[in-house]
Amino acid sequence: DAMVIQNPRYQVTQFGKPVTLSCSQTLNHNVMYWYQQKSSQAPKLLFHYYDKDFNNEADTPDNFQSRRPNTSFCFLDIRSPGLGDAAMYLCATSGGGQGFYEQYFGPGTRLTVT
Amino acid sequence: AQSVTQPDIHITVSEGASLELRCNYSYGATPYLFWYVQSPGQGLQLLLKYFSGDTLVQGIKGFEAEFKRSQSSFNLRKPSVHWSDAAEYFCAVGAGYGGSQGNLIFGKGTKLSVKP
Numbered sequence: 001d002a003m004v005i006q007n008p009r010y011q012v013t014q015f016g017k018p019v020t021l022s023c024s025q026t027l028n029h030n031v032m033y034w035y036q037q038k039s040s041q042a043p044k045l046l047f048h049y050y051d052k053d054f055n056n057e058a059d060t061p062d063n064f065q066s067r068r069p070n071t072s073f074c075f076l077d078i079r080s081p082g083l084g085d086a087a088m089y090l091c092a093t094s095g096g097g098q099g100f101y102e103q104y105f106g107p108g109t110r111l112t113v114t
Numbered sequence: 115a116q117s118v119t120q121p122d123i124h125i126t127v128s129e130g131a132s133l134e135l136r137c138n139y140s141y142g143a144t145p146y147l148f149w150y151v152q153s154p155g156q157g158l159q160l161l162l163k164y165f166s167g168d169t170l171v172q173g174i175k176g177f178e179a180e181f182k183r184s185q186s187s188f189n190l191r192k193p194s195v196h197w198s199d200a201a202e203y204f205c206a207v208g209a210g211y212g213g214s215q216g217n218l219i220f221g222k223g224t225k226l227s228v229k230p
Binding site for chain 1: 146148150155156157158159160163204208217218220221222223
């Protein structure tokens with residue numbers, strides 16, 4: 001089945017230690033998104049790639065970066081995690097056009113910062 | 115500005131009872147509307163979507179939703195709830211242009227509990 005895969009599912013990092021979260025997709029979608037979801041809150045969009053074009057949300061902290069080396073993979077880098085960055089990080093994809101808004105989500109990576 | 119309101123934070127229904135989850139949106143044009151479900155510790159799964167046409171849309175798992183433009187609503191319904199439906203439900207509107215194109219504006223979610 002075509003899907004969105006996130007690794008690892010659980011990640012523990014230390015305060016200030018860089019961490020990278022991974023997302024891959026077999027849907028061949030143009031667009032890949034990263035969301036942050038804190039406990040009992042709605043997902044919050046951090047940024048997205050349309051093909052190789054990077055689109056950062058205005059309120060996404062500089063501490064968060066992303067890379068998309070090819071269509072299938074996208075990475076979220078947190079350069080210096082703080083305690084407030086502990087959250088579920090969700091990757092999603094969409095196919096562009098009218099399907100732009102029809103997003104398919106991975107299972108998420110739960111990040112703990114100690 | 116676009117927004118989505120889910121007035122009910124938490125709803126409890128008995129297994130076999132009917133369900134309606136409310137969603138109101140604020141958007142200037144014809145919206146693209148979605149319902150997603152999230153089980154604990156999992157990602158979001160698309161239940162159904164409305165882009166245009168028939169205002170009653172059918173989704174997976176026996177869910178349906180009705181778009182009512184006059185009320186700016188897109189309520190989710192299920193005639194008979196199963197214990198496995200216990201989860202959090204998010205309504206979302208597709209909005210934005212330019213740099214925010216493709217952005218989904220989510221409501222804060224409604225947590226559904228199912229009594230045996």
